[in-house]
Structure formats: structure tokens, C-alpha cells
Amino acid sequence: MNVRKVARRNPWHGYIVHWQLVVMFFPVIVALTLFHYIPLYGIIIAFKDFKLSKGIMGSEWVGLLQFQKLLIMPSFQEVFRNTILISALRILFGFPAPILLAILLNEIANARFKKVVQTISYLPHFLSWVVLGGIFTQFLSPSTGFINRIIEFFGGTPVYFMADPSVFVGVLIVTGIWKEIGWGTVIYLACMAGINTELYEAATVDGANRLQRVLHVTLPGLVPVISIQFILNSGNLVNAGFDQIFNMYNESVYRVADIIDTYVYRRGLIDQQYSFSAAAGLFKNIISFILVLFTNVLVKRLNGGEGGIW
Amino acid sequence: MVAKKRVAYKSRWSQVFDGANAALMVFLCLAVLLPFWFLLVQSLDNVSRLSGGLYLWPQEFTLKYYRKVLSSKYIWLGYMNTLYRVGFGTLLSLFCTSMGAYAISKKYFPHRTFWTFFMLFTMFFGGGLIPTFLWYRTLGFIDNRLVYILPGMVGVYNLVMIRNFISTIPGEMEESARLDGANDFQIYLHIILPMSKPILATVGLWLIVGNWNAWFDCLVYMRSGSKQVLQVVLRRILNEGSNEMLEGANVEDMAVSPEMLKAATIFVSTIPVLLIYPFLQKYFVKGIYVGSLKG
Structure with missing residues (x-):
């Protein structure tokens, strides 16, 4: 009886009783501590003037100096604007695109045709932006590219898709949608398969046409998934898609396509301005984190306390 | 889909939509596959494409690049x-x-x-x-x-x-x-x-x-x-x-x-x-x- 009382009071008792589970969970603790939490400690270099030779502890504190430098620097202001603009366009066009495609796929009656379309549309998802960047550089090339050949055939002049700042952002958005639109439908189609067919039958009996069934049965059924996807994506407002841009951009389009992540990479790893670029990175991560929290609260409130991710 | 089969009669608009939808899907598939196909043709063609023409097939097949x-x-x-x-x-x-x-x-x-x-x-x-x-x-x-x-x-x-x-x-x-x-x-x-x-x-x-x-x-x-x-x-x-x-x-x-x-x-x-x-x-x-x- 005494032992039991002690056990109940001792918060570490569970670790002894279930030591086997703890051992099995141990790699998770080690990996996340080593590869996620300890780097968090390194964030303090954003408040220091970090020198490799002096180490993190030995480097001098400078307070918010790096952030001040960051915020008044015209190049960072430009980079910040680019980031927000590119990701806003991605959310505006890229987020609804797979929902629309999923609805259109769901309307196809021929199962085999639907399957073929799905399989083909998934393809780009499985390839890296290194490969796709290479493919688009060739496909959109002004001299040998397919698209420019067609433009020339109709008497137009070739467009420098990858080097003209006025079209490059458009290229990013369209190729971004091109890569993920097919795969993005998977989760929505899974959700549609779960909608009760009686709802469709009832709607038909009530005289609803196909469009009305989509609007009043399919879409409302998708709302929970759409909100979760939206929350998970909301942090991306400051995350304009490093992989894609890094593999597609070049100096002639830096003005419109340089984003926070590419900027941090060049400033930090190429120019070795560690503290400055760590500050830029931290600035981005904090905004991203706040956005996720904010969107979660917002979605919960709109859905009457439900549909958040926590 | 189950619901659709129960509807014996499809309106004209519905049929037009099905046709347009199928066409759109074919277009989507082409848009996905074309960049790959174009590149494949390029990589297999002995004739340099720096000048002229648009080909959907290699003119002179070669594996030399590979x-x-x-x-x-x-x-x-x-x-x-x-x-x-x-x-x-x-x-x-x-x-x-x-x-x-x-x-x-x-x-x-x-x-x-x-x-x-x-x-x-x-x-x-x-x-x-x-x-x-x-x-x-x-x-x-x-x-x-x-x-x-x-x-x-x-x-x-x-x-x-x-x-x-x-x-x-x-x-x-x-x-x-x-x-x-x-x-x-x-x-x-x-x-x-x-x-x-x-x-x-x-x-x-x-x-x-x-x-x-x-x-x-x-x-x-x-x-x-x-x-x-x-x-x-x-x-x-x-x-x-x-x-x-x-x-x-x-x-x-x-x-x-x-x-x-x-x-x-x-x-x-x-x-x-x-x-x-x-x-x-x-x-x-x-x-x-x-x-x-x-x-």
C-alpha cells in the first residue's frame, strides 16, 4: 500500500514500469533533440556578432542590431516583398487548383479513363526540382524550347521565360501548379469517397442538377479537409518554395524571384555572414509560426470550435 | 458516381460538360507529358535543334549522348x-x-x-x-x-x-x-x-x-x-x-x-x-x- 502511494506520487514512476516503451521511443527523443532542438540554441547567434573562430559562446552580444540592419536594408525589403507576393499568388491559384481538379475528376464516369488521368497527373510529384528545373529550362528555352517554337510558328517573338523578370514569377506559379496539382487531388478524392451517397440521392430527388450537387453536397463535405490543408499551408506565406526557385532562378531575375530562403542561403553559406542571415531566417520562422497559430484559431472560430489541427 | 448512375436522363448541358471535361483532362495529360517527350526526343536526336523546326520524333536516332x-x-x-x-x-x-x-x-x-x-x-x-x-x-x-x-x-x-x-x-x-x-x-x-x-x-x-x-x-x-x-x-x-x-x-x-x-x-x-x-x-x-x- 505504501509502495502504491509512492508510485502514484512519483511522476517518473511510469518510466520505470513502461521502460520498454521508453526504450523504443528513445531514438525519437535523441534524434529530435540532436537535429531539431539543439539547433534552436544556435538561434542566439542572431543576437550576436558570430565569428567562427570564437564560437557561439565566445562571440559578442549585439542585441537587435542584426534585425535593425535587416529591416532597413533595401535588398531585404525587396526579398521580403518577393516572398509574400510569390506565396500569395501560390495560395490564390495553387491552393484551389487541386480542389477544382478533384471535383472535375469526380465527375468522370469512366473509371479507367479517370485512373489514367490520375496516374499521369501524379508523375511530376515524384521528381525533384533539380530535374524539373532542368526540364523547364529546356522546354522554355528561347532558342530551342518547345513553347517558343510554337510562339514563332504563329509569328510571335520568342519570350525569355527564365530570364525576363516580367514573366518569371508567372513561370514559377504555373510550373508549381503543374507539379503538384495532380498529387494534391489525392486527399480531396479520398475525402469525397467518404461522403455519404444518400446525400447525393436526396439532392437528386429534390431536383438538384450536377452543379448544385457539387455546390451543396461535395463542397460542404470537403470543408474539414480544406481547412486542415489551409492551416498546414498558411505558414508557407513566408516560404515561397525554396527548392523550385533555387533550381530555376538566375541573376537576371533576382529582382523578382529572390526570396528569404534563397537570400539566407547566399548571404549565410556563400558570403558567410552567419549572424545576419540567421537573423533573417529567424525573422521568417517567427512569422511562419505566428501565421500557423493565427490561422488555426481563425479556422476554429469560423467552424465553431472545430477543424483546427490542435 | 453511384448517384449519377441512378439518373436515367442526362440533360444536354450535362453531356456538353462531360465532353468538355474529358477534353480538359486530355489536355492536362498532354501538358504533363509534353515536356518529358520533347526532352526525350531532343536527347535521342543526332540533328542539332539549334536551328529550325519542331519535331515530335527524332530525325536521326542516336544514343551517343547517353x-x-x-x-x-x-x-x-x-x-x-x-x-x-x-x-x-x-x-x-x-x-x-x-x-x-x-x-x-x-x-x-x-x-x-x-x-x-x-x-x-x-x-x-x-x-x-x-x-x-x-x-x-x-x-x-x-x-x-x-x-x-x-x-x-x-x-x-x-x-x-x-x-x-x-x-x-x-x-x-x-x-x-x-x-x-x-x-x-x-x-x-x-x-x-x-x-x-x-x-x-x-x-x-x-x-x-x-x-x-x-x-x-x-x-x-x-x-x-x-x-x-x-x-x-x-x-x-x-x-x-x-x-x-x-x-x-x-x-x-x-x-x-x-x-x-x-x-x-x-x-x-x-x-x-x-x-x-x-x-x-x-x-x-x-x-x-x-x-x-x-x-
Whole structure:
């Protein structure tokens, strides 16, 4: 009886009783501590003037100096604007695109045709932006590219898709949608398969046409998934898609396509301005984190306390 | 679809919509396939495309670009390094992640809420590139192949998917095994692992594709050319126009156009994925269905 009382009071008792589970969970603790939490400690270099030779502890504190430098620097202001603009366009066009495609796929009656379309549309998802960047550089090339050949055939002049700042952002958005639109439908189609067919039958009996069934049965059924996807994506407002841009951009389009992540990479790893670029990175991560929290609260409130991710 | 079949009569508009929808889908498929096809034709054509015409078929079939690419030492080294991370990285991650998922799926896991938060937090806030780089440098990851497999040994998103799946497994078998004196390790190995095959297949495939396509860690941490993964070798040939990577390749004629050579390099590094994905994509999809069930 005494032992039991002690056990109940001792918060570490569970670790002894279930030591086997703890051992099995141990790699998770080690990996996340080593590869996620300890780097968090390194964030303090954003408040220091970090020198490799002096180490993190030995480097001098400078307070918010790096952030001040960051915020008044015209190049960072430009980079910040680019980031927000590119990701806003991605959310505006890229987020609804797979929902629309999923609805259109769901309307196809021929199962085999639907399957073929799905399989083909998934393809780009499985390839890296290194490969796709290479493919688009060739496909959109002004001299040998397919698209420019067609433009020339109709008497137009070739467009420098990858080097003209006025079209490059458009290229990013369209190729971004091109890569993920097919795969993005998977989760929505899974959700549609779960909608009760009686709802469709009832709607038909009530005289609803196909469009009305989509609007009043399919879409409302998708709302929970759409909100979760939206929350998970909301942090991306400051995350304009490093992989894609890094593999597609070049100096002639830096003005419109340089984003926070590419900027941090060049400033930090190429120019070795560690503290400055760590500050830029931290600035981005904090905004991203706040956005996720904010969107979660917002979605919960709109859905009457439900549909958040926590 | 079920509902649609019950409707005997389709209005004219409905039929027009079906036609337009089918046309749109065919267009979508062409839009996906055309860039690949165009590139494939380019890489197989002996006639340089720098001047004139648009062809959907090679005019003069040749494999010389492929021969040149495949005789490059770095392409093969890249393949080896990529296979290394695909193999070891995937296995290690699958093992650690599924084991952790089983442990945390138990309601009586000590401080379960805390540890769940401990994991999920990493999905939404991170140290960022520079602090991570400096720490990995301290760990000795520069120019060390361990950076390909260790940081990815636990995937939180994958862990949550597997945990959700495990919590849908009925508890009876586990109960009876426990009565027979099985401990948690044995239950994990002999009951949970075999019963989680669908989700493990899916997560395993995600890891394989992720490892195959990974390039950034290599770009940041690797110095020597012999340790670089295929994607980075490809990247250097494409973006930096670096012919150094194709050095050692026997150049039988000097008139090799760099564009065609790049096209061939892209295919050499992509063909395994192109060949395999149509057969595996159903497992990917299945995993999303299974894992997204609330656990």
C-alpha cells in the first residue's frame, strides 16, 4: 500500500514500469533533440556578432542590431516583398487548383479513363526540382524550347521565360501548379469517397442538377479537409518554395524571384555572414509560426470550435 | 458516381460538360507529358535543334549522348551515393519511426501529451538553415556521408501517420500475447510490424522517393565530388554548365551539343523513377487514405 502511494506520487514512476516503451521511443527523443532542438540554441547567434573562430559562446552580444540592419536594408525589403507576393499568388491559384481538379475528376464516369488521368497527373510529384528545373529550362528555352517554337510558328517573338523578370514569377506559379496539382487531388478524392451517397440521392430527388450537387453536397463535405490543408499551408506565406526557385532562378531575375530562403542561403553559406542571415531566417520562422497559430484559431472560430489541427 | 448512375436522363448541358471535361483532362495529360517527350526526343536526336523546326520524333536516332553520360565517372558515383542513402536512410528511418509510433500510441505512455507536443513542435518551428549548419558542422557532418541518413532517422509526420494506423489495429491479439507473457518488444516485432504492412509500405515509399530526390543537404555539407548524390551531380551539370562532372567521359566526336547532353543526363537520373512510379503510386495513395483516418 505504501509502495502504491509512492508510485502514484512519483511522476517518473511510469518510466520505470513502461521502460520498454521508453526504450523504443528513445531514438525519437535523441534524434529530435540532436537535429531539431539543439539547433534552436544556435538561434542566439542572431543576437550576436558570430565569428567562427570564437564560437557561439565566445562571440559578442549585439542585441537587435542584426534585425535593425535587416529591416532597413533595401535588398531585404525587396526579398521580403518577393516572398509574400510569390506565396500569395501560390495560395490564390495553387491552393484551389487541386480542389477544382478533384471535383472535375469526380465527375468522370469512366473509371479507367479517370485512373489514367490520375496516374499521369501524379508523375511530376515524384521528381525533384533539380530535374524539373532542368526540364523547364529546356522546354522554355528561347532558342530551342518547345513553347517558343510554337510562339514563332504563329509569328510571335520568342519570350525569355527564365530570364525576363516580367514573366518569371508567372513561370514559377504555373510550373508549381503543374507539379503538384495532380498529387494534391489525392486527399480531396479520398475525402469525397467518404461522403455519404444518400446525400447525393436526396439532392437528386429534390431536383438538384450536377452543379448544385457539387455546390451543396461535395463542397460542404470537403470543408474539414480544406481547412486542415489551409492551416498546414498558411505558414508557407513566408516560404515561397525554396527548392523550385533555387533550381530555376538566375541573376537576371533576382529582382523578382529572390526570396528569404534563397537570400539566407547566399548571404549565410556563400558570403558567410552567419549572424545576419540567421537573423533573417529567424525573422521568417517567427512569422511562419505566428501565421500557423493565427490561422488555426481563425479556422476554429469560423467552424465553431472545430477543424483546427490542435 | 453511384448517384449519377441512378439518373436515367442526362440533360444536354450535362453531356456538353462531360465532353468538355474529358477534353480538359486530355489536355492536362498532354501538358504533363509534353515536356518529358520533347526532352526525350531532343536527347535521342543526332540533328542539332539549334536551328529550325519542331519535331515530335527524332530525325536521326542516336544514343551517343547517353553513351557519353553513362561513361562519366561522377554519374556512377552519384548513383552509388544515392542508392546508399535510399537503402540505409529508408531502413533506419522506417525502423526508428515505427518503433516510436508504437510506443507513443499507448495511452499509458508516461507524459504522453508532453512527448506528443515535443514531436509536433518540430514541424512548426525550427532553428533555420544557419544554426543547423553550424551545429552539424560541430557534429562533424561536413563531407561525411552520415548527414544523408542520420538527420532523417525520425520523421514526425510519418510517425503520426503510423501511430494513427496502429491505433486502428484491434487490441485482442496484443492482449492475448500479453497474457502469454510477451513484452513490448516482442509485441512490436511479431504483431504490430506485420499488421502495419500497408502503412509501412506507404511510408517506406515516401522515404525512398524523398531520399532519391534529396539534394540540398548534399549541396550544403558535401565537399568532395566522389560523395555527391545523383541529384547534385545532375544539378551541377545543368545549372553550372559544369563539364567537369562529365570529365573522363570519352568524347568520340567534339560536336556534342551541351543542350542534348543535359537532356540525356536528366533522363539517366530520372528513368528509375519514371519506370517505377506507375506501379507504386497506388500504395502512396492508399497510405493517404489510411493515415488520414483520425486515430
